[in-house]
Amino acid sequence: MERVDIAIIGTGPAGLEAAITARIRNKSVLLIGSKDFSNKLVKAESIKNYLGFPDISGRDLADRFACHLEEMDIEITEDKITSVYSMGDYFALQNSKNEFYEASTIILATGVMQGKLYPGEEEFLGRGVSYCATCDAPLYHGKTAIVVGSSEKEEAEADFLAEVADKVFYIPTYAGDIQLKDSVEVLREKPKEIYESEGKRVLKTNAGDHPVDGIFILRESVSPAQLVPGLATDKNHVKVDRTMSTNIPGCFACGDIVGQPYQYIKAAGEGNIAALSAVSYLAQKKREAEKKAKEEESHGK
Amino acid sequence: MERVDIAIIGTGPAGLEAAITARIRNKSVLLIGSKDFSNKLVKAESIKNYLGFPDISGRDLADRFACHLEEMDIEITEDKITSVYSMGDYFALQNSKNEFYEASTIILATGVMQGKLYPGEEEFLGRGVSYCATCDAPLYHGKTAIVVGSSEKEEAEADFLAEVADKVFYIPTYAGDIQLKDSVEVLREKPKEIYESEGKRVLKTNAGDHPVDGIFILRESVSPAQLVPGLATDKNHVKVDRTMSTNIPGCFACGDIVGQPYQYIKAAGEGNIAALSAVSYLAQKKREAEKKAKEEESHGK
Numbered sequence: 061m062e063r064v065d066i067a068i069i070g071t072g073p074a075g076l077e078a079a080i081t082a083r084i085r086n087k088s089v090l091l092i093g094s095k096d097f098s099n100k101l102v103k104a105e106s107i108k109n110y111l112g113f114p115d116i117s118g119r120d121l122a123d124r125f126a127c128h129l130e131e132m133d134i135e136i137t138e139d140k141i142t143s144v145y146s147m148g149d150y151f152a153l154q155n156s157k158n159e160f161y162e163a164s165t166i167i168l169a170t171g172v173m174q175g176k177l178y179p180g181e182e183e184f185l186g187r188g189v190s191y192c193a194t195c196d197a198p199l200y201h202g203k204t205a206i207v208v209g210s211s212e213k214e215e216a217e218a219d220f221l222a223e224v225a226d227k228v229f230y231i232p233t234y235a236g237d238i239q240l241k242d243s244v245e246v247l248r249e250k251p252k253e254i255y256e257s258e259g260k261r262v263l264k265t266n267a268g269d270h271p272v273d274g275i276f277i278l279r280e281s282v283s284p285a286q287l288v289p290g291l292a293t294d295k296n297h298v299k300v301d302r303t304m305s306t307n308i309p310g311c312f313a314c315g316d317i318v319g320q321p322y323q324y325i326k327a328a329g330e331g332n333i334a335a336l337s338a339v340s341y342l343a344q345k346k347r348e349a350e351k352k353a354k355e356e357e358s359h360g361k
Numbered sequence: 362m363e364r365v366d367i368a369i370i371g372t373g374p375a376g377l378e379a380a381i382t383a384r385i386r387n388k389s390v391l392l393i394g395s396k397d398f399s400n401k402l403v404k405a406e407s408i409k410n411y412l413g414f415p416d417i418s419g420r421d422l423a424d425r426f427a428c429h430l431e432e433m434d435i436e437i438t439e440d441k442i443t444s445v446y447s448m449g450d451y452f453a454l455q456n457s458k459n460e461f462y463e464a465s466t467i468i469l470a471t472g473v474m475q476g477k478l479y480p481g482e483e484e485f486l487g488r489g490v491s492y493c494a495t496c497d498a499p500l501y502h503g504k505t506a507i508v509v510g511s512s513e514k515e516e517a518e519a520d521f522l523a524e525v526a527d528k529v530f531y532i533p534t535y536a537g538d539i540q541l542k543d544s545v546e547v548l549r550e551k552p553k554e555i556y557e558s559e560g561k562r563v564l565k566t567n568a569g570d571h572p573v574d575g576i577f578i579l580r581e582s583v584s585p586a587q588l589v590p591g592l593a594t595d596k597n598h599v600k601v602d603r604t605m606s607t608n609i610p611g612c613f614a615c616g617d618i619v620g621q622p623y624q625y626i627k628a629a630g631e632g633n634i635a636a637l638s639a640v641s642y643l644a645q646k647k648r649e650a651e652k653k654a655k656e657e658e659s660h661g662k
Contacts, residue, residue, distance in 0.1 A: 081410045112422065
């Protein structure tokens with residue numbers, strides 16, 4: 061796959077506006093996320109302060125956004141990025157199937173992670189705690205696992221895990237019907253803490269303690285520090301300046317991920333800034349590369 | 362006139378979004394500016410990256426904004442604020458007729474001043490250089506003046522000045538027809554510099570030197586430091602943090618006035634943030650006042 065100029069992760073208003081602005085500036089764009097946009101947007105009953113649309117439902121606003129993307133020939137690549145690695149002069153974006161995309165710059169617009177990390181979650185991450193069932197399922201042949209899912213989208217991951225593992229429990233943190241294979245046991249409990257005991261990972265809930273081999277915590281958004289190693293954060297939020305630049309050169313962020321207020325028009329406005337900052341960054345890199353090439357040429361003489 | 366919670370100066374996308382968000386949060390709002398919104402918006406031929414409106418003219422987008430204001434019962438007070446004074450726990454906003462509005466907080470959304478100050482402009486401001494013909498006309502009885510106007514809106518000011526002054530010259534810095542009283546002499550020249558000579562102010566242009574008693578420089582936006590004494594600025598821009606707070610407590614700014622990129626959706630997003638920051642500020646002030654009242658009550662016992 062070709063390396064793109066700008067990879068945008070997230071399809072809420074921030075990511076969409078960033079994609080549109082980047083495309084207008086003639087950059088190649090990879091827009092990764094859900095074709096249904098963000099859950100938060102689509103499920104909003106009534107939005108009253110997105111300037112230009114007095115009182116519109118999230119569903120209708122999403123339709124307008126879809127229209128805008130179509131008009132500009134921007135496609136959404138439906139995928140979930142689990143890690144982003146800064147490789148010096150480009151970024152490698154890893155998906156849940158261990159495939160990689162490459163981009164010269166990235167814009168993080170994945171929204172804010174709802175809720176806090178569970179105590180012990182960070183400590184055991186990669187050692188019995190995972191954010192990706194599709195990636196780590198092979199490790200659970202004949203073993204037991206708990207999947208904590210934040211939306212119905214995660215049910216497919218639990219089903220897949222159940223094909224491999226000996227026993228899978230599923231704890232939904234959302235309301236509504238659950239559609240899972242019969243072999244998956246649903247627990248209507250509230251996760252409280254993760255700890256280690258006798259070689260097992262134990263998920264403590266309001267109803268008791270569940271010792272298993274692996275605990276999968278599947279949220280719509282992962283914590284930004286988990287997504288991009290080395291990224292400076294402040295609790296759940298990515299630290300940015302007014303140009304939407306993070307501490308990693310070439311990595312920008314916008315929308316709910318960078319902090320409150322969690323508002324659609326604010327997110328879109330920041331997406332615009334992030335895209336133009338990425339464009340400036342690319343131009344600067346190009347100038348530097350040309351200067352270097354010239355210097356090398358004159359040295360060669 | 363009642364003191365309002367939030368006075369918003371400017372009716373571009375930043376000011377409009379701020380007004381809508383403030384109204385949703387049940388604050389009393391005074392929105393001051395042109396009912397035609399900003400020139401920059403209305404004259405835009407085609408806007409392609411205001412998310413939700415693929416390829417819309419500035420005129421049509423302005424109509425959508427007008428619709429949104431109407432839906433929310435927000436009126437624009439058509440006026441021009443020449444100075445804003447911080448009075449400790451409120452702000453006084455002075456218009457060109459020397460009348461005052463009062464507000465607990467203010468949001469500056471006047472756009473960016475086009476072009477630079479002329480050399481000498483700042484030095485002679487208030488001493489023969491003025492930004493407001495309506496305010497200072499009485500001082501020019503039987504005297505001579507030059508009006509430098511940045512748009513057709515300023516022609517009325519030159520006409521008014523001509524009723525009082527002995528001789529008025531008008532230098533338009535825009536293209537197009539000029540409609541002025543016969544007594545006003547139009548000079549198609551480019552202002553270069555202002556200096557003092559033999560008790561007169563002299564406007565030097567590309568065509569020559571014009572010694573007069575007063576020079577009026579009328580732009581769509583005044584420089585922010587001139588508008589609000591004590592405001593921290595960086596060249597033409599107001600310094601703000603990510604909450605759109607300026608260095609003056611209770612004074613916020615958004616849109617082009619706080620810096621690039623000069624984009625509609627960026628301005629609207631910032632208007633949203635500024636309004637919510639003003640709302641937080643008002644809530645904090647209220648808590649402090651209540652605490653103080655309680656303490657005084659308990660001291661009285």
